[in-house]
Structures are given as C-alpha cells and as structure tokens.
Amino acid sequence: MNSTIKNIMRYGFLWGILFFVLSASALTAQTLELFTTSSGGGRILLIWSPDSVTPNVRYNIYRKEASEPSWPGTPLNPTPIGPLTNCTEFKTFIPSGSDLWTMLSYGLADSTGGVPPVTPLVNVCSITSLPVGSAKWRRVQFFAGYEPNVARVMGQSYTDNAVSLGKVYAYRVIRVNGSGTELKLLPESEASIKAGTSGSIPTPAGVQAVAGDSKVQILWNKPASNKFQSFDIRRATAPGGPWTKVSDVDVSANIASTINLDTLIPDRHGFTDYERYDSTGGATSHAVPNPPGADLNVSGPRDGTKYFYQVRHKDPVGNAGSWSASVSETPHDSARPGTPQGISVTAIESMNGFQVRWNRVELDEEGHVEAMKGYRVYRYEMPEMPNLGATAVGGLINQPGDTSTTITIFDTSPGLRSPCGDKTYYYRVESVDSSNNVSYRSIAVGDALKDTTRPDNVKGTEAEGFDDFIQVRWDLNNDCDINEYRIYRAYCNYGDWFPCLERDYDKDALNLYKQYVAIFGDQQGTPTYPTTHYDPKAGIPKNLPDCGGPFELIGTITHKEAEERKASEGKAWFNDETVPAGSPICYAYLVKAVDKSQNESGTMPIPDPAKEIIVCQRLRDRNPPGPAIISGLLARDSTVIVEWIGPPVQDIAAYHVYRSEEEDGAYTWVGGRTVVPPPGTGTILTEPYKPPPVVECDSIPLVSRDWMSAGRIVDTVNPRDIWWYKVVGIDQQGNETSPDSAVGVSTFTFKSNREPGPEITSVITEDVPCALRIEWTPVFNSDSAVGFAVFRCMSAGGDYYQIGTVVMGNSYVDKTVARNTTYWYRVTMLKKDGSLTQLSPPKHGVHP
Structure with a gap:
C-alpha cells in the first residue's frame, strides 16, 4: 500500500469532502476560546479566530484574576503574537514528518484524488504566508480551531502556564496593527475560566459501526462545536472489556460516506480501525500513541471476530469526556482472492486432452495473506470474453495442503479432438477463498490439440501410359479438411507391388507385410516365379515375389488444383514426367489424401492391400531391346x-x-x-x-x-x-x-576361348535410394568395347543373371536390393568383335 493511500485512510478517507466544507466551520472573527487542564501544575490555553480585515495584524494577551477590578497595563507576551514565518521555529511546534505535518500536507493538496492523483503540499511552513481569506487559508483555520499547535504557528494561540489551580482568570486579546498600535477591544475577545477545571465535554451521539474486510469504521454525529473534533476510540472483544485504545489519530474530519460507499446525510465524524500488513502480505501489529504512557502495540481487527467499540470526545488540551455506549460489528472477508497467474496450457496428445497449470494463490487482491479454498477452471473456444462461452472443467479444485507452488489439472473431456483440423481451446482459472469470494478470471491461455483422424483412402485411382510420362488419375475425397494429394511411386512385378521386408518394421507394418505374403507368397515352396527376398527367421515363406521397393514421393497437388482439374477433365490427375525415357518396367502408383493437419490417408510404409488402391503402369514402349x-x-x-x-x-x-x-x-x-x-x-x-x-x-x-x-x-x-x-x-x-x-x-570367325574378364574393385552402399554401387576395372574404351554387362546372384557359386542394360562406363547402381541381404556380383566386357570376356571373380555387398 503506498503512502498516499495510507495517509488518506489514516486521516479520514475523503479529503475532498473534508476540505470543501471547511469554510462553514471556521471560527467567527475575534472569537476567543479558553481551555484549561490540571496536568503539569495547571495551564490555560487561549485560541482565537483571526482578524481577517486588518493588514499585518498581531495580538497582545492581558490577564487578571476575575476578582481584580482593573487590567494590567503590560501584556503577558513580551512582543505581539503573529504567524511564525521562520520555518525552523515553525518546526518546533509542527515537526516535519509528524502526523500533524502530514495532515496539513494532504489537507492543503492541490487535488483530492483521481487523475491527476493527490499531490501533497511540500512546504507546510508556507501556511503562515497564505493569503488571508483564500480557500487554503480557510482550511488552515479549520485546523487552528481545535489544534493548538496549528493555532500557535498561525499566531492565534497562547498558553499561560503561570496559573494557580482553582483560581478564576479573565483574559483579553487586543489586536495590534502594523504600526504597533493596539486597536479597540472587541467584546468577543474577552473571556474567563477557572484554572484546572475543564468545561463540559459532550458524549458522542449516534455511534455506529460499519464492517468491512479486515476493517471496522466507527461513525458518530458531528459535535456542536469544532473544539471537540479530537477523540479517543477503544476496542474490546467482549462487551465489558478489557479495552484497548485503537485510534492512532485524534482528529476527525467530516465524512460523507461509509467504507462500503454508502452515502451519509448529513456528514458525520468517524475513524476506521483496519488491519496492517507487512511486505509479504501477512498481518502485523502497529503502534498507537497513548500519552502520557508508552505507545501501544495493536493488531487486528481480524475477519470473523466480533469487536466492541466506544468513543469519547476531547478538547484541544486533551481533556476527555465520557465514553459512548458500546457498538459492535464483525469484520468479514470481502476482498477477492488474487487472480491466478502463470497460466500454461499444453496439449497432451496421448491423453486426447490438455494439461492446465497455474501458480498457487496465497494473497488476496489487496496483497494480503488469503485463506484459500480452491480453484475453478473454465474452457473456451474463443478467448476474448471471460464470461461468455465458458465451460466448467470439473468442480472446485481444492487448494493443495502441501507447499507445492503450482497446481496442475488435466482436461480429458470427451470430444476435445476435432476430426476436421487442429482444434485450439483456451482456459481461464479463478480462485475461491474460504469466504467464497471469487477472483477475477485469469487471462486466457490456449493450445491446439492436433487432428489425428486420417482422411479416407483415395478411391478410383487409375493410370495411363504415354510416350514420355505416366498420368495418374483419382476421385476427389469428400473429407472436411483435405489440403493436398501426394503421389507415390514404387515398382511393379508382374502387375503387382510387393513390399520389401525391413528389420525396423513395427508390429502393424509387419502384420501388413504378412497380408501381402498371404496374397502373393507361395506357402508350399514352389515359386510362381523366381524370388530373392525372404527371411526364414521371421517365418516368412521363401518363395516370394521380387519386392517393389518403398514408395517414394514424386509429387503433390493441392486439393484446390485437383478440383480445378476434375472440373475440366472429369478426374483429378498428375503427370509423372520423372520416368526414365524408354524404361521397360512397370511402375506402382499410390495416391494419398492429406488434410490440413498433415494426416495422411492409409498406412505407410506399407499400404493396406484391402483398403488402398495401387495401380501399375508403364510408358508406351517405343524402344526395341538391344542386339544380342x-x-x-x-x-x-x-x-x-x-x-x-x-x-x-x-x-x-x-x-x-x-x-x-x-x-x-x-x-x-x-x-x-x-x-x-x-x-x-x-x-x-x-x-x-x-x-x-x-x-x-x-x-x-x-x-x-x-x-x-x-x-x-x-x-x-x-x-x-x-x-x-x-x-x-x-x-x-x-x-x-x-x-x-x-x-x-x-562359323569361321567365332572364338570359343575368352579373354580374362574385368575385376570388381568395390561394392559400396548408397542411401538415397537404398542401393549398391558396383565399380570395376579396366576403364571403358569405346574403341575396343561395346560396354560391360553386370550379373548378380544371391550366393557366390550360384546362377548369375544380368541386371540392367549394357554399361558404357565403370560403375553400375543396383537399386533393386533389400537391406541386410547379401548380393554377389560379376562383370563381363562385350567387345567390338562380338565376343565376351570371361566373368570377373565374384564380389559381394550388403546394405545395412
């Protein structure tokens, strides 16, 4: 709590109302008030209202015993009494930083709150130089009417300490003009009093208590005279006490509303007894002056405790009247708990829900330690309005009993995951205290739960071969959020695609592989056609077709482009122009739909043979085989x-x-x-x-x-x-x-004796795609050779068959291999005269 708010609370809350009514409470011109106390051997205080007409007016004080017939010719004061313009002397009566100094500083502020905020008067010493009759001067006169030290620095007070208790004294206040000449005595400037015997001090009337949050406001009717602005308030937790003084200021201003902002008509006097807090928000005690004794160490009032209060008036010299009747009230917790901070929301894909986390709330909105009950969490589809479109997530979440600094919950409500795109939800958290006060809801924080629903499998896939490209066609998907189509290509073997067995297949992929085995494999061991890919350890039959390799992405087309192509040509289509010119083999094509969350239809790396369409197609063949x-x-x-x-x-x-x-x-x-x-x-x-x-x-x-x-x-x-x-x-x-x-x-030129063959120098792996590169010597020479032919076998001494076409170079990349399988290679040279060299010694390679 900043010092401005503290001082406003301490001195009556509503400074604006106080200071704009002061002129009506000022003393009449030249009125003399006398007050006496028996303390310190007895003294009499004189306070008078100023002459606001005579320039530079000062005052002389004359005294006599009431029984004496004449007044003395010499005043009590050695020099005429006037305002103290020396700030050092001023501060001997009103020390800088004292309660009275602060009260004057705020009471004479240029503004009373709002925008701009209160700007206290810095040089309180300047009050003695205020223009007579100005608004601020009239405010000072209000204080001078009951505060002796203010009257003293304004030159409107005198204390006579040379009196005897029980004697009656008469006093005159004579005005002195700027030339030092005493002016005519005014009737209202003369009064008498019995030393040590105070006058009647009224008992406060209309006392009431108003409860707030950790505070109680005590109100009473304004006294008939401003000289009884001072007061004492005491508090107890039982009707008969024991009592403790709680008022740390002794002057009340006019108050126009209660602490609950209920208007008071007419204005009343009052004091607010409120709990103090330390820098951590914990309740702490505070000092209450209790002259002539030591300060009291006072705490409270605490919410939920019933308190009894009494009020009494005091005159300017500290004489106190009778205590009022007791009033009681119980302060209650009405402050909202603090708004939860540190909100974080994380989508938990494995749970189909969200993790919501926030910092533990320990303080209320005013920064005070709070007795927390728990929290409520709300889910939104739109983050803007905290009170619109909220869905409660579960019930009240209790404040943890341990010392954990964060609270975490999981929202796994059904239906959070959308099948039509990623879905973002926002969360707000509110706190609830033990009095069921509810905080403002936190800021909205959100995250997206991914759409994991795969689009439907593409239907109607077909392909047609042309001279230099293959066109793939398919029907458009009707899913709600299709973004694009991906076209994949592999290789066909006798009109079918068969997957290669990989060691890293998961359970689902391996099960799909076995479906292909059931469709294309020969369980009896008699091959429909030769094979090279099998795995006895996995229980897979030996006689399987050659695998067509993995499907590789060769192109994409947006759903919008596909719609446009269908509108003009009846079906979506894609032209594969990457087929090698003159390629004699058939290619396998697979089209998959992809939604905006990048979910792809079907399965990979092995498509489901019962659900997905794989089509085989080749180029229109215009190229004859080479000569034998x-x-x-x-x-x-x-x-x-x-x-x-x-x-x-x-x-x-x-x-x-x-x-x-x-x-x-x-x-x-x-x-x-x-x-x-x-x-x-x-x-x-x-x-x-x-x-x-x-x-x-x-x-x-x-x-x-x-x-x-x-x-x-x-x-x-x-x-x-x-x-x-x-x-x-x-x-x-x-x-x-x-x-x-x-x-x-x-028949005459044919040679049966063949020359020595080439030598394979290396068989090395290539990863894109999965392949083996075979390299050999000698260097290709077009003057003497047509090229080289490469042969492959699954064992060193088995039957070798040629792969690829005649190579006019010194290396060949075999792209039809499977991982973790040993392949043996031999190479021969085709010479210009039509003869062949011997086959090279075999050399093997394995792609891991």
Whole structure:
C-alpha cells in the first residue's frame, strides 16, 4: 500500500469532502476560546479566530484574576503574537514528518484524488504566508480551531502556564496593527475560566459501526462545536472489556460516506480501525500513541471476530469526556482472492486432452495473506470474453495442503479432438477463498490439440501410359479438411507391388507385410516365379515375389488444383514426367489424401492391400531391346547351333535370328525363339513374333532374369559353307532391334576361348535410394568395347543373371536390393568383335 493511500485512510478517507466544507466551520472573527487542564501544575490555553480585515495584524494577551477590578497595563507576551514565518521555529511546534505535518500536507493538496492523483503540499511552513481569506487559508483555520499547535504557528494561540489551580482568570486579546498600535477591544475577545477545571465535554451521539474486510469504521454525529473534533476510540472483544485504545489519530474530519460507499446525510465524524500488513502480505501489529504512557502495540481487527467499540470526545488540551455506549460489528472477508497467474496450457496428445497449470494463490487482491479454498477452471473456444462461452472443467479444485507452488489439472473431456483440423481451446482459472469470494478470471491461455483422424483412402485411382510420362488419375475425397494429394511411386512385378521386408518394421507394418505374403507368397515352396527376398527367421515363406521397393514421393497437388482439374477433365490427375525415357518396367502408383493437419490417408510404409488402391503402369514402349551377342556358334553336318546372350529387358518377348552368306551382305530371318519363365523353354518361331493387341503389366517382371538373356536354335544349312549370323531382341510391344545394329559372327570367325574378364574393385552402399554401387576395372574404351554387362546372384557359386542394360562406363547402381541381404556380383566386357570376356571373380555387398 503506498503512502498516499495510507495517509488518506489514516486521516479520514475523503479529503475532498473534508476540505470543501471547511469554510462553514471556521471560527467567527475575534472569537476567543479558553481551555484549561490540571496536568503539569495547571495551564490555560487561549485560541482565537483571526482578524481577517486588518493588514499585518498581531495580538497582545492581558490577564487578571476575575476578582481584580482593573487590567494590567503590560501584556503577558513580551512582543505581539503573529504567524511564525521562520520555518525552523515553525518546526518546533509542527515537526516535519509528524502526523500533524502530514495532515496539513494532504489537507492543503492541490487535488483530492483521481487523475491527476493527490499531490501533497511540500512546504507546510508556507501556511503562515497564505493569503488571508483564500480557500487554503480557510482550511488552515479549520485546523487552528481545535489544534493548538496549528493555532500557535498561525499566531492565534497562547498558553499561560503561570496559573494557580482553582483560581478564576479573565483574559483579553487586543489586536495590534502594523504600526504597533493596539486597536479597540472587541467584546468577543474577552473571556474567563477557572484554572484546572475543564468545561463540559459532550458524549458522542449516534455511534455506529460499519464492517468491512479486515476493517471496522466507527461513525458518530458531528459535535456542536469544532473544539471537540479530537477523540479517543477503544476496542474490546467482549462487551465489558478489557479495552484497548485503537485510534492512532485524534482528529476527525467530516465524512460523507461509509467504507462500503454508502452515502451519509448529513456528514458525520468517524475513524476506521483496519488491519496492517507487512511486505509479504501477512498481518502485523502497529503502534498507537497513548500519552502520557508508552505507545501501544495493536493488531487486528481480524475477519470473523466480533469487536466492541466506544468513543469519547476531547478538547484541544486533551481533556476527555465520557465514553459512548458500546457498538459492535464483525469484520468479514470481502476482498477477492488474487487472480491466478502463470497460466500454461499444453496439449497432451496421448491423453486426447490438455494439461492446465497455474501458480498457487496465497494473497488476496489487496496483497494480503488469503485463506484459500480452491480453484475453478473454465474452457473456451474463443478467448476474448471471460464470461461468455465458458465451460466448467470439473468442480472446485481444492487448494493443495502441501507447499507445492503450482497446481496442475488435466482436461480429458470427451470430444476435445476435432476430426476436421487442429482444434485450439483456451482456459481461464479463478480462485475461491474460504469466504467464497471469487477472483477475477485469469487471462486466457490456449493450445491446439492436433487432428489425428486420417482422411479416407483415395478411391478410383487409375493410370495411363504415354510416350514420355505416366498420368495418374483419382476421385476427389469428400473429407472436411483435405489440403493436398501426394503421389507415390514404387515398382511393379508382374502387375503387382510387393513390399520389401525391413528389420525396423513395427508390429502393424509387419502384420501388413504378412497380408501381402498371404496374397502373393507361395506357402508350399514352389515359386510362381523366381524370388530373392525372404527371411526364414521371421517365418516368412521363401518363395516370394521380387519386392517393389518403398514408395517414394514424386509429387503433390493441392486439393484446390485437383478440383480445378476434375472440373475440366472429369478426374483429378498428375503427370509423372520423372520416368526414365524408354524404361521397360512397370511402375506402382499410390495416391494419398492429406488434410490440413498433415494426416495422411492409409498406412505407410506399407499400404493396406484391402483398403488402398495401387495401380501399375508403364510408358508406351517405343524402344526395341538391344542386339544380342552370339555366345556360341557350333557347326555340325548340315546344321549350325546358334546360342546367344541378350540384354536383360523385362518386357523381352522373343529373339530373332538372321543369317547371311557374307559379313556385309543381306541378312535373312531364319528363325527365333520366344522367352518364357522356366521350366518352360520357349517356342521355336517359324515366323517372326507377332505382339498381342494390348500388353499389360501383369506380363512384365520387376527385374530381368537369366532365362530372358540366353537362347539357342538349330539352323539347317548347306555343309562346308561359311555363314554369318546376327541375333536381335523383340519386346512384347513388337519393337525389334534393327539387324544392322548387331555384330555379325560367322562359323569361321567365332572364338570359343575368352579373354580374362574385368575385376570388381568395390561394392559400396548408397542411401538415397537404398542401393549398391558396383565399380570395376579396366576403364571403358569405346574403341575396343561395346560396354560391360553386370550379373548378380544371391550366393557366390550360384546362377548369375544380368541386371540392367549394357554399361558404357565403370560403375553400375543396383537399386533393386533389400537391406541386410547379401548380393554377389560379376562383370563381363562385350567387345567390338562380338565376343565376351570371361566373368570377373565374384564380389559381394550388403546394405545395412
């Protein structure tokens, strides 16, 4: 509590009302009041009202015993009495910082509260120089009427200590003008009094008590005379005492309202007995002057305790009248508890709710120690208005009995999580004390609970291949907050996508993987087609399809863009232009919807085969396979056995064999053979291969096989002639390599002894994507070599089959590997003369 408020409370609360009524209470001109006390051997106090007309007026005091017939010719005072203009002398009567000094300082303030706030008078000594008749001068006259020291510094008081108790004395106050000449005696400037015998002091009337929060206001009727402004108040907790003085000021002003702001008509006198507090807000005692004895150490009043009060008037020299009848009242706790501070709100996703935390409240709104009962928490969807749209979270939360400094609760009310976007809620907290006073609600603090509801799976997904891109189409989702669509791509094997088994799959992903195994795997151990991916330790059947790798994000499209495309073309679409030109394989496409909270439809890394649509598609195939290399040319009587190794192309359909009598002559088709999975051996063609009307992905494997590359036919020829042969591939679309691009080999030039092969120098891992890089020597030389062919096997001594196309360089990246699986590689060089070198020694690699 600041000093201004303290002093206002101490000296009557309503200074404005006090000071604007003072002029009506001032003494009449030249009225002389006499007061006497027997203390200290007896003394008589003279107080008079000033002559407000005569300039620079001063006063002489004359005294005689009432029985004497004449007045003395010499005044009691050696020099005329006037205002004290010397501040040092002034302070001997009104010390700086004393209660009386402070009362005058606030009583003569230029403002009485509000804006701007009270500005006390700094130089109280200046009151003796105030213009006579001014408003502030009239205020000072009010104090001078009952406060001897104020009257003394204003030159309107004299104390006669040379009197004998019991004698009657008469006094005159004679005005002295600025020239030192005494002026005519006025009748009202003469009075008499018996030394040591005070006059009648009235008993306060109309006494009442008004209870507040840790305070009681005692009111009484204004006395008929201003000389009885002083008072004493005592307090007890029982009607008969014991009593304790509680008034630490002894002058009352006019009071226009109670401490509860009820208007008083007419004004009354009063005093407020209120509890004091230390800097921590705890109740403390305070000193109450009790002359002539020592100060009293007084505490209270405490809320909930009934108190009894009595009042008595005093005259200016301290003579006290009779105590009034007792009045009683019980102060009560009416202050709001402090508003909770330090509010924090945290969304707890695992609980589908919020944690709300705040600091413990220990003080009320006035900074006093509070007896707390508990707290109430309210939830809002909008933070602006504390009393609108509030939903109570549970009931009253009791004040903890321990010393914890924070309180924490959890709001897990049903339905807090929204399926249509992140949902923000705001919380306010109010405190409740033991008297059921409720604080103002705290500031609103909020957090968002994430939307974790996945959008529905995308429906109607389809794909169409074009020359240089694949278009994916789908139906729009009807979910409430779709933000975008993500298009993922992997690889298809014979028209289906099969996941790769990863060691870090969680339980859900592993269960989905097993669903694919149940759909595509061969539980009996007889492969539908060859496989390389299996895990005996996990109880997974061996004979599984080649896995199509993980789905990788290749593009996104906003829901708005998708709507626009549907409006113009009937369906949302996305063109995959990242497919390598001429790629023969089929790609797996998966479209997922994503909402504004970034929830993605379906599951990853393995889509649910029963709920999500995966489509396979390839480019329109315009590229023929590369020419084959004749690996064997065996002349027999009337026949030649032609053997070849062709480039590993997934959509290879057949190989055509051409023959010529001369190396540079015209080559004629003489036969061929279709390519089929084992145990089939293919069909000997009696006419060139004819493609089907439509080639679907279900006939195209993910990777090429050794049986796709090798073949043989028996050609019937005339004996003893030299024949030249070329072999070229034809794919399922009917694209055939031109015979001109193949190297002709004759029965005369064919070499069966192969040169030493290349050497693999390293097999290293690459993470994007999961792959192994194979590097070898010698350096590729286009003058002597067509390129290199890379072969792979699951064991060092097993059957190797070619992967990829002919490499015109010294490295190849194998992107069709699974983690934690060992792969063995060998490399051969294809020479310009159509011959092959030996295979390199095997070298293995593992991607962790």
